[in-house]
Amino acid sequence: MMAFSNPYSPVNTQVQLPHTGPIVGGLTEGKQIQIQGILQDHAQANGFSVNLCCGPKMEPDCALHFNPRLNQGCIVRNTMIGGAWGGEEREGGMPIAKGKVFEIIIMATSSAYQVAVNGVHFTSFKHRIPMERVQYLIVDGHYLKINFIKYEGGMNAVPAPAGMAPGYNQPPGYGFAPGPVPPPYTYSPGGFAQPHAVAKPPARAGGGDVLYNPQIPLMQKIPGKMQPNKMIYISGVPHPGAKRFSINLLTAPHGESDYSFHFDVRINYGGVQKVVVRNTRKQGAWGDEECKVPHFPFAPSANFDMIIMATQNSFKVAVNNAHFIEYAYRMPLKHIDTLNIDGDVRIHSLRFQ
Incomplete structure (x- = not known):
């Protein structure tokens, strides 16, 4: 039986597999899903999947199927519509290894999902299903342990206290003094910074970026x-x-x-x-x-x-x-x-x- 997590916890560290968790408010521009885990060093540990789905099951509509296949040396990305899979995307190699902690960050933008693996931008997967229809995260795999799942950001975030910027996922309770509210956060598409690139300076973080x-x-x-x-x-x-x-x-x-x-x-x-x-x-x-x-x-x-x-x-x-x-x-x-x-x-x- 699939385990349903508490969607209101900002960080879920009690992840049982297979995992099905509702995404509060669905996916909106700027929302991030951060997943950290480890695939055991076992002969039959061949892969796992992270899925953004329209319902609590994969079928009939899965907006993003992110499927590392270590035995094939690739991460397959695809979409299921009406129970039928579309065309696969496989390029990018395999940045995940058995026995080593991995971290996946999926961020929703207006046109695509930006995905980073282990701190480096991995792929941009264009929407084939409107992201507003996505309501559930499903994670499954054999010999897989998930350390935590974390949600943050998004345009439907919990309303901010007075004096804090709207559109950022921070629950009330900061105790900051009231004051003028800065402009709302807007995400500038362009992917994730690549921290190991030595030939270029870090990505610029301007106002709102x-x-x-x-x-x-x-x-x-x-x-x-x-x-x-x-x-x-x-x-x-x-x-x-x-x-x-x-x-x-x-x-x-x-x-x-x-x-x-x-x-x-x-x-x-x-x-x-x-x-x-x-x-x-x-x-x-x-x-x-x-x-x-x-x-x-x-x-x-x-x-x-x-x-x-x-x-x-x-x-x-x-x-x-x-x-x-x-x-x-x-x-x-x-x-x-x-x-x-x-x-x-x-x-x-x-x-x-």
């Missing part, structure tokens, strides 16, 4: 610099065994830049555990540290969603749907022009709004 899987350390220009009501959305995961990572807002010139806001997550570093240090460095000199937190929301291999919002007088930071800390400005906001991320962390996505 999304940067996926950037290389760390990251130095990213902030479009329009920081200003009141600007927000930075960061989704990521600390590495297994992570000790420390930091998120910094810098002012030009760089190199020995001033750190207007230093957010330093110390999971287990220098004999200190579960501390988030906030500070400012001006003309090479650090100020007084702030360390008090209501809780510690970071852990190795645990996904986090974070928002940094600039107000008139301070930065407000939310982590995993809850207000986390407030940091009063020690330097003028208007001089901040660069985001820096470094340390034991992988960033899934980054957006300025």
Whole structure:
């Protein structure tokens, strides 16, 4: 019997196979489905499938059938309409290996599904069935273990609290102060960033654009610099065994830049555990540290969603749907022009709004 998951959980870590889960609100532009798992190193572990379907069964209509076939060295993509399969797409090779953790991200755009595998853009599959008809995710396979399934984004996201950008999948409860609402998020098609390309700089993340899987350390220009009501959305995961990572807002010139806001997550570093240090460095000199937190929301291999919002007088930071800390400005906001991320962390996505 197929197991139905709780669709309201932002991250489902209790995945039984075969898995059938309703997609709340269906698929809309910008919605992402992130799947992490491992195919066991077994002689009969030949493949599995990830399916976006119009009902709780594959038949009669499956908008996207994403079928890694390790025994054939390819990932087959197809659509079923009225019980009949269409033409297969097979190019792209096989980036998934037995015994190794894989991660698949499927993002719906207006014309196609953009699919990344292990942090690298893999394929664009044009819609053959209107994505508005898609209501279920079905995952199945022998000798397959799914670590988690995560949904985020989309135009039918839960309404945002006052002062936060609409069109982003964040439940209420951040506790941010009300303020003018920035323009809605719009996705710019073009695929996912390819973090291992050394000949090109990371993909540009302009206002409203999304940067996926950037290389760390990251130095990213902030479009329009920081200003009141600007927000930075960061989704990521600390590495297994992570000790420390930091998120910094810098002012030009760089190199020995001033750190207007230093957010330093110390999971287990220098004999200190579960501390988030906030500070400012001006003309090479650090100020007084702030360390008090209501809780510690970071852990190795645990996904986090974070928002940094600039107000008139301070930065407000939310982590995993809850207000986390407030940091009063020690330097003028208007001089901040660069985001820096470094340390034991992988960033899934980054957006300025």
